[in-house]
Amino acid sequence: MTANPILSVRNLSTSFRVDGQWKLVVRNISFDISPGETMAIVGESGSGKSVTSLSIMRLLAKDVSRIEGEVLLNGRNLLGLSEREMRHVRGNDMSMIFQEPMTSLNPIFTIGRQISEVLTRHKGMSKAEARAETIRMLEKVRIPNAHTRFDEYPHQFSGGMRQRVMIAMALASRPKLLIADEPTTALDVTIQGQILDLIKTLQEEEDMSVLFITHDMGVVAEIADRTVVMFRGDAVESGPTEKIFHYGEHPYTRALLSAVPKLGSMEGQDAPLRFPIVDTATGIITEPVPAVPPTREMQPVLQVKNLTTRFPVHSGLFSRQTGSIHAVENVSFDLKQGETLSLVGESGCGKSTTGRSVMRLIEPTSGDIQLDGLNVRELGTSDLQKMRKSIQMIFQDPFSSLNPRMTVGQAIAEPFLKHGLGSKNQAREKTADLLERVGLSASMMNRYPHEFSGGQRQRIAIARALSLDPKVIVADESVSALDVSIKAQVCNLMLDLQEQLDLAFLFISHDMAVVERVSHRVAVMYLGEIVEIGPRAAVFENPQHPYTKKLIAAVPVPDPARRGIRRGLMDDELKSPVRPIHYQPPKRQYREVSAGHLVQVA
Template sequence: MTYTSETPTPKNRSASGSPQSPVLAVEGLNVSLRRGATWNAVVRDMNFRIDAGETLAIVGESGSGKSVTSLSIMQLLPQGISRVEGSIKLSGRELLGLSAADMVRIRGSEMAMIFQEPMTSLNPVLSIGEQIAESIRFHRELNRAAAKAEALKLMDRVRIPDARRRYDDYPYQFSGGMRQRVMIAIALACKPRLLIADEPTTALDVTIQAQVLALIKELQDESGMGVLFVTHDMGVVAEIADRTLVMYRGDQIETGATEDIFARPAQPYTRALLSAVPALGSIQGSPLPQPFAIYDSTTGEADATVRDFPDTRQLDAPLLLDARNLVARFNVGKSLLRRAAARVHAVENVSLQLARGETLAIVGESGCGKSTTGRLIAGLQKPVAGRIALNGENIAGRSQRYISRHVQMVFQDPFASLNPRLTVGKAVAEPIQVHGLAGGREQEEIVANLLRRVGLSPDVARRYPHEFSGGQRQRICIARALALKPGMIVADEAVSALDVSVKAQVVNLLLELQEELKLGLVFISHDMAVVERISHRVAVMYLGEVVETGSRADVFGNPGHPYTRRLLDAVPIPDPARRYSRRATAARELASPIRPRDYVPPVREYKEINPGHFVQVPGPEWADESRG
């Protein structure tokens, strides 16, 4: 595919008006990976440029080749099994053909990269400050004291609070958002001309994502660096990108100004990608969950077979779940008397109810206690205090074997949830075997029916987890969760890491299963747009406490707590024309749930602002938050 660059804008001209060379120019890029004796082309004929101060977003779903493209520019693809052809120029200097030693000097100093998962990118045995200073010492040849001083300045610059005290902290002591800020500090340590950000916000909570995007943009405006932003989130693209390049199965299929791509997409795949983005408020006024439209990537048209689902709730029957005053705490450290020095107050006085056929969404940032609440409900963790009743029966003292017949859990990472040594069929059959429900031919038929129910062929039972995509693996996990015919499923961030189209398919599958089996769903997520689609009721958690609960229409349409408004305000708007109209989200980290050993939680007061819509009376820490 031939690429013609756009007419130069003021960004790629000098003060005198003469054209400047681009920060990055990629021409005729082809990348092949070897599997056995065969070379497979994974990126074909890529052509693009990035000017100083400009952000180019490369978008596409998993397998499109966008991450391979970014790794090719950094020359980080494994040698021997990768082949990169074409031209990659950084400020006019050809990178292909440079020695490994030359590339080591360029990486970090002239161009840098931020990866998706900061915890796997940071060294767990080195302090945060030392990891930032290490890059400075290597590339700028400063002594240890000068490098530390520069590292502290960078930590302040990326808004890591109390930088001097936290210099010697380790990665595990930082939240996800703070770890990503550390990665940004390392990337910017030597003032690179080009920053490559590969899915840097995918795993972050919506408020932290907004802060990271704002920080990258602010630092870019200060230094004039070019930014290559790799993502599959079109809402993020609308927020940050000047131009957008769309990839599909290794090909560059469309490129142009972001406003033009959103307003007038030329390719069916681009139209499908944009149409599949969940827009907050799109079903405002509807009391029931609404399925996502599924778009055909070859035509860009919506699948006409997608239908609305009826109200499946059985509100007049006994509650499927009735959790009262749940408390979960974890000891931290040891005192001189070998007692806990402090405690993590993970869940504090949480009460939740769920009817059969109903979906309750639990939302909040990482560390708010929503996943711990889910584990308490599923019996995977015992509460310090409180009561959990399933179908009206208190499960205190009941075995995990008993609880698992009623409640099953689907986790965020399906690959980590499946045993790589077991075939899919054996993984789905395992709960049936453990509980002695069936064997032999009957078991095989049950597994085949479960796979069909989640949209997979029974033939896949002979294959292993690594042979499937992320969305298919999550379907397998759902099939396994259904094996014991539970009344309730706890889905803990079950679609957070999936591409937008696959996410839509899995959400629709859950709605179909809910209608067919009258399942109760506890849907744990930080993705507010997806929560709006799937939930009947919503509980908002902050620092282990429920601060607001009510119908989805009430919580989204009339949020009563400042924290709920903060979550909703931080959702990216998939419209470049409204890029600067969204209310700024202040850089406010989730406070620590670690309390002294003798800490007594305050008694909270709740107001019922609508029937069934309860809001915790905000404490003094929210005094600066307003509706403005």
């Protein structure tokens, strides 16, 4: 006999009031979640998946939203409850983990107090009982030294540890249903692996049901028993996860699956490989085209030797320097014309600081940087501005790097005009050409950044970076915030531009599957140092350093057959790069594994 579902959603529809009119954004969604089962709702930004979860929790603002249908939790219709009754349900019978823990945790209270509050309010525990239970929960989510960390504040935790705190808070009252809304999207791949393992383990221990919301099909394959695919407010397909992956019928399902980069799919490929692109309306797949390997020996356009960047740490009454953050330590690499070198590693490893130090957006402490024959570290202010014609940067969030008060045409033309490369008419012609080149229309140049989607804004940021005809582009996590199909399109665009314009990319990312697809060479960074560097095939097919192996092992694999697998990743945090003031780092030795493949000797 089948157990009664924990959650039954029937014909759920949600509307928002926009300009005095009700706009339907989620239409007639229905599904059941059984005890101990994991259901995934998958779809890209704007598909309605997060609105569905917020509707179930009744967390939408009442004056601008309208929820219709039935949401039955253990047979009780939540849509018919008063706000006071709902407050007892939330955090008690069902809990929610949000995508960004720092915005969900109160920065002025200790994490112990915030978790304890759930227990004193919902379970009627005394302060002492709540403290003991909170410490037990912190230990359960594998937070080391839970006794001492009880009295610490959110800013004293890393991103992965903050997400563990959120999970502990959500599980404190032992809910029967946990709603996890993109809980791993902003996390490094190893931390994501730990959180997924943790949710699976806790689910087994507590016999808890999980509603998991994500746009990552690799995560869905690893965690979900059943899957609902959402597209523009509709559930277009649902069923067992294996069936969705192997026999998905809707064109959008096939589009999502084909856009997922699969680690290991590059075996036998010499050059980077474009992503397949699927028309979401028809399901027609445009097969990927390999990049064309250069026919001549390319010269290094950027040479970095022994680059070191440190930041002083001040403390005490007189704010004396007591130590240094060793953000980048003795890093060396070459980047050739027409080549992509990827810097990979977790947050805090120094990869973004390396990119900014090379451009002197951050002043390096020591080392040598040669760019197209120029000694970058010796340049004065005016020469530095000229140097930046040769090297440009694409940032992770294009919205914050574009001026909201400037049209995109003005934003793209601004560097061209500032460097005196031509007249206003020539700048306009150049802007029109660049917009067409990055897959947008020249007619869009009079629009403002807020009128574009995230993927379109990233294309605009790329066009702006190209306005000075640079030889090198530093792409700092430039696709990590994008939906999977948009990510594929932007990566393909970058490969197209590299071929057409002979660009060199310093590609900074923590997404190992994307890195494998777009790179010629890969450098793995840990605690400010390069621990392994070499041709892409050598690093991915024959990783030597334990940290490289750990990064590769943590990547979610879009194969439902792996759902029961635990990675057994260590729960330790990335070690601190803060060192005492007179600390001298050890001299590192490297062993050559094969031609150009070097690994740091422990």
